[in-house]
Amino acid sequence: MLMGDILELNATKYPDKVALITDEGREFTFAELRDRSNRLANALTGLAATGDRIAILAENIVEYVDAYYGVPTANMALVFLNYRLNPHELAWIVNDANAKVLLIERHYLDAMLAVRDQFPKVEHIVVIGDASGLSGVSGYDALTAAASAAPLPRPTEDDIAWQLYTSGTTGRPKGAMLSHRSLITALLNAIIAYDVRQTDSHLYSFPMCHVAGYLITQHHLMGASVVLQRAFEAGKWLEHVEKYGCTTGGLAPTMMNFVLQHPKLDEHDTDTMRSLLYGAAAMPVELLKRAIERFGPVVCSGFGMTELGGNVLYHPKSDHVRATQGEEHLLAACGVPMAFAAVKVVDENMNECPPREVGEIVVKGEQLLKGYWNRAEATEEAFKGGWFHTGDMAWRDEEGFFYIVDRMKDMIITGGENVYSREVEEVIYVHTGVSEAAIIGLPDEVWGERVVAVVAMKQGIGGGDAVSAEIIKICRERLAGYKCPKQVFFIGELPKNVSGKILKRELRDQFAG
Template structure:
């Protein structure tokens, strides 16, 4: 089955049912099917089967059309994160050997000076009005193409999406996700997460992030998606109210912004029947607040770019158990989904017994085909026949997994291992702390010193001694921060994940990475 088959099937079964809503634009499944075919045929006029098409845009209906249309042409849609630097956009396109760029003018003006560094780029297609140097518009190109299904055979093992890792711990790599990977990832979630009658999903994450897989998950079930150009807390609340949204997903930082917003009770959010969270670790205190505010409708999963979606699920029922007395479950990220094989292993690939920390490794049909043009990186990631996530975790006797830290975020101080997430969870219990990142900074005496970088709540007055005392009251002495730094904001990826590598570089060298 191809990714685009989801739209063809719904276009045949529910042609008049709404599939996409964005501002005053409403697109049915029948219309989306036709536009998908037009996109595929338009791309085939400019490039060949197997080529890469880069897209640089906010959350727009055109982006959704390209989600399905570019892969339907046998090409790989290459996602460009709009929060990156233009040099990074150019680097990714060059690494991906992209032949086509589809871009909004607001981003093109910044990218223009760097386009010459992308030798494979042949066509620039503008979403919106043409620019003086680029006259080909998406509307004209796609609008004039045939709406019939392209006359070609696409193998389900062909790369459909090429997503570059966020680079929070190093240089980004291009994860090749095939049609099979994405269909299985979507099917895994369709099976595991309960369907919602008249499903209306608000897409809060940017479509350039792997979390956009929730779009085909929703469309697989015949539901509609509502787009917002980019996340903003009050706009999110307004759209939930206006469209009677039934479900959404977001990063912990996004959820925190909503919970702390002064107008959180001014909008009708009662239509929500599911709030998923992911993309980063959820601090337990934020999770408690979310359940208190919205009720037992919160659920989560664990996944990553290389998996095309989630492989662990922590459903509403487990959250209900947690709030009804089994509070240890609040720190869990769930149990393996039905179509994924997940385990915790030691350095010799032996499975760790319950309670012992090891690395999470995964095997299954949704695991990426490999990293584009990076055989060494692919071989390293798949050593022992399993995909290595780089996440440290333990599991309990019931099979619930608990992410402890990223391997590269583990701090070694005085010969002792300190898992940064454990310290962060304690710091979040301080009433004055809004956001926390704990990192290790090189030190001649200790090897590394535990360093807390904090954003305080508005109006809070907190001292370094207060923070250290909070840690001392809850943790072993060697785990308490030796340095506490207060900042106005933390650097984040487009999905809301804190970029600890940048913090480490700035505090170590004074130069942002």
């Protein structure tokens, strides 16, 4: 099965069913989306060749959905560009990908043209929006309107469909190549695990330049509708749930926090929401408890990453219900392996760890990336021993539930003892004034590294020495002394990448001095 088949099959079964509703209220049926994506595919064959990379820089708009399906249908690979990066960073990715075409929303054009000399391999720039009066570029609407909606020769399932660059939390991003087979397998895994239904209406709020975009395509594969937020805003999220009767949704922890703190939260009816997925970053247990209390037994989660094309572990609603009925430890779990994924925890010699012993999560399955673009050594290292190495440290219990403890690169070694940042962060969230927290290690002449907390307080609540002492006291009451932060720094907002993961590297750089 190919990515383009998702729209083709549903345009045959449900041609007049609304497949997409944009933030502005525009509606598109499955037949309309199929024709739009085919027109884009045909237009691209006149601009690039089979196997070429097509980059896109845009927010969550219908043209992005066109590209999700249309670029792979043309047997080209869609390169996702994170609009939160600066133009120099974006130019580096475009150039690294050898992109031949750049699809770009009008309001990003001027900034990218200012660094045009940094991505000379791009032969065509296609502007989404008003392209009148512009020279040296094409207009998206004119280009696709002139193209045929007829089907094209079919790619193979092993051809690359999407190329997503890793978030770069530890260095230069790498292009993860996901084939049609990778993506379809990830979608089937998710549909089975999360019980996606044809009658669902999904509210999509993550940036479409993130691998979480598979939430859109998994719902389309089942013939379900998608309501698209151009960019997440908590008030609008609540309005959309109520207005469109959304039954499924997904939020990163930071998004969930904004929703739960919204002053009009209880003025909106969210009872239609039957499945609320959280993910993209670690969810503090205290925040999760608040979410369950407000939305009821509808929350679920999983574990995945860019290179996996989606999730490989899932933590269904039923296990969250168990957690509310006395098995609270399950709130800290991230689930069990999905149907088509092999997942285990191994030590440094690739031996599987016994229950409750910390090791690295490794994965096998057809949904894995085919490799990193032009990074043979990085690909070989990632697949050492025949399994993909996630870089996430975890343990599993006797039931098979996995529990993430840290990224390998974020683990702190102080005085020869390992400190897993998430364990300490969970304790800090016990302080009711804390909005966000990150534990990092800073160089220390005596201990090698010292444990430091960086905290953002809730709106209207200040930091200072007294609050710092309270946080440290809470930690000392619940943790071994070596795990407790020696210092607490207060900051307005923690830096994050597009998926909502806290950029601890930036925090280490900021506070190391």
